[in-house]
Amino acid sequence: MLSEGMADLTFERVAKAAGVSKTTLYKWWQSLGALALDGYFHAVHTTLSFADTGDVREDLRDQLHHHRRVMAGPGGHALLELIGAAQTDPDLARAYRALYSSGRRELAYQRLTRAKEQGQIRENVDVRVLVDQLWGAVYHRSLIPDEPVTPEFIDALVDNLFDGIRPPERKP
Amino acid sequence: MLSEGMADLTFERVAKAAGVSKTTLYKWWQSLGALALDGYFHAVHTTLSFADTGDVREDLRDQLHHHRRVMAGPGGHALLELIGAAQTDPDLARAYRALYSSGRRELAYQRLTRAKEQGQIRENVDVRVLVDQLWGAVYHRSLIPDEPVTPEFIDALVDNLFDGIRPPERKP
Numbered sequence A, B: 001m002l003s004e005g006m007a008d009l010t011f012e013r014v015a016k017a018a019g020v021s022k023t024t025l026y027k028w029w030q031s032l033g034a035l036a037l038d039g040y041f042h043a044v045h046t047t048l049s050f051a052d053t054g055d056v057r058e059d060l061r062d063q064l065h066h067h068r069r070v071m072a073g074p075g076g077h078a079l080l081e082l083i084g085a086a087q088t089d090p091d092l093a094r095a096y097r098a099l100y101s102s103g104r105r106e107l108a109y110q111r112l113t114r115a116k117e118q119g120q121i122r123e124n125v126d127v128r129v130l131v132d133q134l135w136g137a138v139y140h141r142s143l144i145p146d147e148p149v150t151p152e153f154i155d156a157l158v159d160n161l162f163d164g165i166r167p168p169e170r171k172p
Helices: A011-018 A022-028 A032-043 A056-072 A074-086 A090-117 A127-143 A151-163 B011-018 B022-028 B032-043 B056-072 B074-086 B090-117 B127-143 B151-163
Strands: none
Touching: A011 A022, A011 A032, A032 A074, A032 A090, A056 A074, A056 A090, A056 A127, A056 A151, A074 A090, A074 A127, A074 B074, A090 A127, A127 A151, A127 B127, A127 B151, A151 B127, A151 B151, B011 B022, B011 B032, B032 B074, B032 B090, B056 B074, B056 B090, B056 B127, B056 B151, B074 B090, B074 B127, B090 B127, B127 B151
């Protein structure tokens, strides 16, 4: 999935590569989507992990640049296809959330909550919303590509959110 | 589409309701998706228009609450299905951008640019990125519903972006 996307992914190929029977695979994963998502979650775990250097802003920026690169590859394209198919396939939608997105959200919540405890994010901010304003914004441009996902876009996401878009107040 | 979604939308029904032949419809819209998106763009034009009261923050908040309500209805669900199908249908993806999303983006850019000219948004902010951090965040939660799109979520999107999520600097 990471190197070729979803097109040629089959239970047959995975069974052969893993040296197990298709029956064994079916026992654990009821659909190709579930199998792909579970594998993908673990495959990107290290690449998309969150550093904790003590500077949440730079740690997020760093992770988001990695995320951008993963999303630009075949694995990212496969993910967009699965999100697409999930819109009319409730089983796949459930699998997507259970095996991929809710786990990714949880990891982001942990890093953001730690930053809040360290006083790097305002007390009254709901960290769950930040996931949609950072990674969600990347998914939005990926799913509806009116504008490209560039490194400058990633930096702007972080800067807008941390600094705020209001002009600085003038000293009286 | 606004009252029933995509499921029972056909060229036949639209031709009957409009009192024109199917041939006439096909001449203007090559696919049901294109027909639906063109109609939808015009149908929501008034509901999703941007006020200009001079306070961009409140104008955006207001528009985003309208957007939330539209997205929660059958029209919004139809839109999510079309985004989904567009992931594996390049013609539909092109139609989606040409007939819907690029036009909606343009209207947002105009309102945000005016706010920038009035000094309500920082000079160095790329207004194109704000679309992904506001409406894009709503699409993200709608397409991958790990978390609900509540009125509180809408308010948080605006507040986070305008105020910034950094804690206020302590006076020395």
